[in-house]
Amino acid sequence: MAAASGETATLEILSGDDSVLIIDEVIGNHLVGSSQSLGTRWPMVATSTGVAMLAHLPEGFVAAVLAKPLVSLTPKTVTDTAVLRQELAKTRQRGYSFLQEWLEEGLIVVGAPLFNHDGQVVAAISLGGPAIRFPATREPEMGQLVKQTAQRISAKLGWE
Numbered sequence: 001m002a003a004a005s006g007e008t009a010t011l012e013i014l015s016g017d018d019s020v021l022i023i024d025e026v027i028g029n030h031l032v033g034s035s036q037s038l039g040t041r042w043p044m045v046a047t048s049t050g051v052a053m054l055a056h057l058p059e060g061f062v063a064a065v066l067a068k069p070l071v072s073l074t075p076k077t078v079t080d081t082a083v084l085r086q087e088l089a090k091t092r093q094r095g096y097s098f099l100q101e102w103l104e105e106g107l108i109v110v111g112a113p114l115f116n117h118d119g120q121v122v123a124a125i126s127l128g129g130p131a132i133r134f135p136a137t138r139e140p141e142m143g144q145l146v147k148q149t150a151q152r153i154s155a156k157l158g159w160e
Helices: 048-054 059-067 081-094 136-156
Strands: 008-015 019-026 041-043 097-100 107-115 121-130
Touching: 008 048, 019 048, 048 059, 048 081, 048 097, 048 107, 048 121, 059 081, 081 097, 097 136, 107 136, 121 136
Parallel strands: none
Antiparallel strands: 008 019, 008 121, 019 041, 097 107, 107 121
8 A cells, every 4th residue: 555655554553442553554655754653642533544443433432532522633633523423424435534634734644444354443544645745636546545455454354
């Protein structure tokens, strides 16, 4: 995925009851790009992987996450629960999240969930880069790349 796009790819898992944890990444081949440290935790409501997972987690879990104050990391981070619920619905419908500058200004990231053999969300992957190389017009291309990669990984985990 990183090689095909030139952008940085991550693998993240749920950490605690409202964060994601980066457990692996492949750095893109551009000098300017996204890079995180392994072990970094972020609020799931501000990350493409967190939103991708949250869109497929049980409603009780989602309600508990949304009951907490939503942290604003940038001027574009969504902190309105109604708007976030709309984004979760869009994510479920298209099969990937597309977040423009929610985590960091200038960073665009696409995420998709990974499912195990029982159909439970166990992780998510993402592909991200700077807005200058990742305009909204690339959303369908990057979204499909991440979604298809997530489907292949999920199949290896036993999901249909």
